[in-house]
Amino acid sequence: MDNYPILFSSPSSSSVAATTSHFPSYMVNNNHVFSDVHSNNQNGLFVAEMKSEIDVIPPSSSNNSNSSGSNGGGDNTDMKSDKKKVDKKVRNPRYAFQTRSQVDILDDGYRWRKYGQKAVKNNKHPRSYYRCTHQGCNVKKQVQRLSKDEGVVVTTYEGVHAHPIEKSTDNFENILSQMQIYTGY
DNA sequence: CGCATTTGACCAGCGC
DNA sequence: GCGCTGGTCAAATGCG
Numbered sequence: 363m364d365n366y367p368i369l370f371s372s373p374s375s376s377s378v379a380a381t382t383s384h385f386p387s388y389m390v391n392n393n394h395v396f397s398d399v400h401s402n403n404q405n406g407l408f409v410a411e412m413k414s415e416i417d418v419i420p421p422s423s424s425n426n427s428n429s430s431g432s433n434g435g436g437d438n439t440d441m442k443s444d445k446k447k448v449d450k451k452v453r454n455p456r457y458a459f460q461t462r463s464q465v466d467i468l469d470d471g472y473r474w475r476k477y478g479q480k481a482v483k484n485n486k487h488p489r490s491y492y493r494c495t496h497q498g499c500n501v502k503k504q505v506q507r508l509s510k511d512e513g514v515v516v517t518t519y520e521g522v523h524a525h526p527i528e529k530s531t532d533n534f535e536n537i538l539s540q541m542q543i544y545t546g547y
Numbered sequence: 548c549g550c551a552t553t554t555g556a557c558c559a560g561c562g563c
Numbered sequence: 564g565c566g567c568t569g570g571t572c573a574a575a576t577g578c579g
Contacts, residue, residue, distance in 0.1 A: 476552055478571060491570070495551090504570090 458518040472496070472523060474503065482506055496525050 474492035489506035
């Protein structure tokens, strides 16, 4: 998965509307992702979309029952022979956001728990894997930097949150960025 | 003490 | 079939 088709769009251009139509509903509805992007980037800002290999995945189907399906390093000899898990090739749609930021942890309003980190080929920076800590929420995201421009962070979301954002919106910068959105900048 | 992170190992998919 | 690589698990460790 080295090369994904990434479509760039400027947040101030009219093409955003068409682009956001592909985003998960939680992103389109409350623009938290964009607001955080704005708060972290006064200058150069990029929003990218990563099309997944799956055409359409209903949000309700995002409940990967494999939440308990530890097939990884667990080395379980039983190796879950009772798997109903036939949809292994069915992946949730993934969306990538390429932003300029000094920090690679972009607070999008959800609580994430890091569950892995891998070195990426052709990239000196590792890729971090996060999972939403909300119970029953299987949304995942991965964050990596570009080796070319280490100021650019690519955040890839997989799945759709089925719960409200649990964030303390008392952050002044968030409130300010929201005001900027509602006022049309 | 409870929760999040780190980190090495494991597994599956893919290309050769 | 073998080896590489991406993705995940889970024990150990860190931290508030």
